Amino acid sequence: MNIHEYQAKEIFRKYGIPIPPGDVATTAEEAEAIARKYATTVVVKAQVHAGGRGKAGGVKLAKTPAEAREVAAKILQLTIKGLPVQRVLVTPAADIASEAYVGIIVDRASKKPVFMASPAGGIDIEEVAAKTPDKILRHPIDPRYGLRAYEAMQLAFFLYSDIKQVRAAAKILQQLYTAFSENGGSLAEINPLVTTPTGDVVALDAKMVIDDNELERRPDIAALRDESAEDPSEVEARQASLTFIKLDGNVGCVVNGAGLAMATMDLVKYYGGEPANFLDIGGSSNPEKVVAALRIITREPHVRAILFNIFGGITRTDDVANGIVSAIAENPLKIPLVIRLTGTNEEIAVKILEKNGMSAMTDMDEAVKKAVALATGGKAA
Amino acid sequence: MSIFIDKNTRLLIQGITGRDGSFHAKQMMEYGTQVVAGVTPGKGGQRFENQVPIFNTVAQAVKETGANATVIYVPPPFAADAIMEAADAGIPFIVAITEGVPVLDMTRVYPFVKERGARLLGPNCPGLISPGASNVGIIPGRICTPGPVGLVSRSGTLTYEVVYQLTRAGIGQTTCVGIGGDPINGTNFIDCLAAFERDSATTAVVMIGEIGGTDEQEAARFIKDKMKKPVVGFIAGQTAPPGRRMGHAGAIISGSAGTAAEKMQAFQENGVGVAKRPIDVVDLLKRAMRQER
Numbered sequence: 001m002n003i004h005e006y007q008a009k010e011i012f013r014k015y016g017i018p019i020p021p022g023d024v025a026t027t028a029e030e031a032e033a034i035a036r037k038y039a040t041t042v043v044v045k046a047q048v049h050a051g052g053r054g055k056a057g058g059v060k061l062a063k064t065p066a067e068a069r070e071v072a073a074k075i076l077q078l079t080i081k082g083l084p085v086q087r088v089l090v091t092p093a094a095d096i097a098s099e100a101y102v103g104i105i106v107d108r109a110s111k112k113p114v115f116m117a118s119p120a121g122g123i124d125i126e127e128v129a130a131k132t133p134d135k136i137l138r139h140p141i142d143p144r145y146g147l148r149a150y151e152a153m154q155l156a157f158f159l160y161s162d163i164k165q166v167r168a169a170a171k172i173l174q175q176l177y178t179a180f181s182e183n184g185g186s187l188a189e190i191n192p193l194v195t196t197p198t199g200d201v202v203a204l205d206a207k208m209v210i211d212d213n214e215l216e217r218r219p220d221i222a223a224l225r226d227e228s229a230e231d232p233s234e235v236e237a238r239q240a241s242l243t244f245i246k247l248d249g250n251v252g253c254v255v256n257g258a259g260l261a262m263a264t265m266d267l268v269k270y271y272g273g274e275p276a277n278f279l280d281i282g283g284s285s286n287p288e289k290v291v292a293a294l295r296i297i298t299r300e301p302h303v304r305a306i307l308f309n310i311f312g313g314i315t316r317t318d319d320v321a322n323g324i325v326s327a328i329a330e331n332p333l334k335i336p337l338v339i340r341l342t343g344t345n346e347e348i349a350v351k352i353l354e355k356n357g358m359s360a361m362t363d364m365d366e367a368v369k370k371a372v373a374l375a376t377g378g379k380a381a
Numbered sequence: 382m383s384i385f386i387d388k389n390t391r392l393l394i395q396g397i398t399g400r401d402g403s404f405h406a407k408q409m410m411e412y413g414t415q416v417v418a419g420v421t422p423g424k425g426g427q428r429f430e431n432q433v434p435i436f437n438t439v440a441q442a443v444k445e446t447g448a449n450a451t452v453i454y455v456p457p458p459f460a461a462d463a464i465m466e467a468a469d470a471g472i473p474f475i476v477a478i479t480e481g482v483p484v485l486d487m488t489r490v491y492p493f494v495k496e497r498g499a500r501l502l503g504p505n506c507p508g509l510i511s512p513g514a515s516n517v518g519i520i521p522g523r524i525c526t527p528g529p530v531g532l533v534s535r536s537g538t539l540t541y542e543v544v545y546q547l548t549r550a551g552i553g554q555t556t557c558v559g560i561g562g563d564p565i566n567g568t569n570f571i572d573c574l575a576a577f578e579r580d581s582a583t584t585a586v587v588m589i590g591e592i593g594g595t596d597e598q599e600a601a602r603f604i605k606d607k608m609k610k611p612v613v614g615f616i617a618g619q620t621a622p623p624g625r626r627m628g629h630a631g632a633i634i635s636g637s638a639g640t641a642a643e644k645m646q647a648f649q650e651n652g653v654g655v656a657k658r659p660i661d662v663v664d665l666l667k668r669a670m671r672q673e674r
Contacts, residue, residue: 106484108564108594111491143488184483213483217458247622258562259536259591262617263659266641269620270658278621283480311538311545313507313521314401343521343541364542365660 001210002049003224006089008206011183015175019203022091031072034090035065041093044071049229050081054123058085061093086228094204099192100159101125102173104180112140117155121192147177168201183221184214233296240292242281249274250304250375252297256281256315264309273372276303283314290323291330305336305375309364312343321349325356336374340367382582383511383556385474386450390515391417393448395439395455395463397429402454405519412516418442439470450474452508452517460504461486468497476517477503487565494567501567507537507559520557528553530666531577533570534589535562539617543589543659550663555583562591570600578608585611585670587662592618593639598647605651611669613654613662616641
């Protein structure tokens with residue numbers, strides 16, 4: 001789960017990381033009032049779940065409250081990587097002497113959290129990583145001990161030479177690791193970590209991604225989810241316990257299991273169609289899930305045919321058949337439907353479908369070919 | 382013969398009285414798996430289906446029954462602890478079916494299990510089956526048939542699809558292993574490929590990969606350097622858009638790292654037969670097995 005910069009900053013502050021103050025505004029007027037309160041030059045920053053917002057014009061300086069109002073109005077109208085900006089963070093501008101990068105991710109190769117630190121922080125960190133990898137120090141952490149003091153010092157010496165700044169940064173790194181580990185992070189990042197002309201070390205930005213599997217046991221973190229910042233059909237899918245990703249093709253796909261869902265999409269493409277979505281109805285699927293899946297998919301006007309590909313293991317194919325029948329009773333389909341069912345309770349499922357004037361196929365390739373032919377009017381396949 | 386489990390496997394089921402655990406316990410018993418014990422804290426002394434003794438702790442179950450493998454169906458918040466309990470009780474082979482185990486839990490579990498010399502399969506995996514001998518997990522037994530092909534996969538239902546097509550084409554299996562799609566899992570492709578290479582009954586291997594990470598690329602190099610048996614591969618996610626999440630935490634592409642194209646190329650370059658569709662696995666295998674003889 002993504003959280004906003006201002007939310008990540010609230011978490012980091014709790015762990016003692018020095019972060020300048022700031023307030024969130026949803027209108028230009030609120031942004032102006034906040035700027036007046038701080039009575040200094042402010043930065044207005046888009047709060048949106050997309051990287052590269054600075055380059056997209058989502059971060060601007062404002063010298064006066066009137067200017068803050070003006071830039072906030074502009075930023076609140078932006079759409080960055082398909083996501084509309086609905087909130088801005090207004091924060092006093094800092095004087096910057098240097099910019100560094102520090103971050104933690106869980107690395108699948110070493111099976112450990114890995115710290116990354118670079119003295120060359122800022123908006124071009126990806127380029128630094130690609131072109132001058134020696135400017136990034138990677139350090140795996142044993143999660144049973146956390147980031148030990150000497151490890152934090154090693155990393156901090158890579159960033160700074162002034163011992164006061166090294167000690168300050170080492171403390172921040174340990175605080176960042178604790179925030180990451182105690183809140184179920186899969187990523188935590190400060191970019192930039194700056195030094196000021198007076199020598200202080202301060203976090204000017206904060207980013208955190210939470211492992212979805214942590215949300216059940218951390219209701220306070222789960223409550224940080226901002227559904228207005230996500231794609232509406234993906235929100236609806238999640239509420240129905242489906243995994244859904246919208247694409248632009250003509251064949252809507254309803255599948256159980258992520259691997260089979262991807263393989264089904266690949267086969268649609270192989271036979272000349274284009275998948276309209278990724279949709280995984282998961283393991284133990286009840287009929288309501290199928291109803292929700294059909295509602296979400298049929299909303300897209302570019303979908304010309306719908307393909308069910310269900311291999312019943314834990315999933316009972318009769319549950320899926322019942323779901324299809326009740327979804328269509330509720331909301332008759334205007335486009336053709338191809339159903340492939342095999343596995344657990346297949347015979348019952350086929351009877352349910354036949355009683356309701358539908359049929360099921362057992363072969364995946366044949367079903368995909370048929371769906372593609374229906375979606376393209378027989379032009380492909 | 383087979384890998385990891387056979388007819389002598391004495392299986393413990395952690396979470397045997399839960400919804401998923403009890404359902405699959407019955408399935409595994411019907412298949413002929415030797416289910417020797419169950420664990421549910423507070424239900425020690427009872428019997429599952431009037432047959433299998435239930436214990437309060439894994440240590441007790443191991444002491445009383447000599448269980449040498451365990452399968453875990455406990456809910457995600459307790460799964461990490463269940464895995465560590467099994468490893469501490471000296472069980473050498475641990476299969477974790479549970480989906481949704483926090484990845485930071487796994488960063489602590491992995492070294493713990495390793496230090497005790499146990500092998501962990503999963504979490505978030507369908508388990509494994511040695512057709513005709515033992516079924517541990519949730520793979521439907523009736524789609525499998527005994528034979529000479531080993532199969533290893535990161536996926537669940539896609540594994541069933543490929544096994545089903547193999548069985549329909551008359552190609553049986555030594556063992557089918559689902560390693561799971563989580564970012565941190567106990568057993569990877571190379572572990573399974575090495576075991577299949579050593580297994581005298583296995584003459585060819587199928588591996589089913591997915592987008593995300595570099596495990597398949599490393600496996601491809603291992604196949605070239607260390608294996609004599611032919612391997613056929615399939616990668617799901619050729620049409621996945623970059624940077625999007627496809628349900629499995631592991632199936633994330635960032636930049637060019639871990640795309641299907643990259644993995645298929647690694648297969649090609651290292652002498653692994655590349656199936657464009659799941660059904661192509663059948664023909665590629667038949668060809669590879671003919672050349673083998």
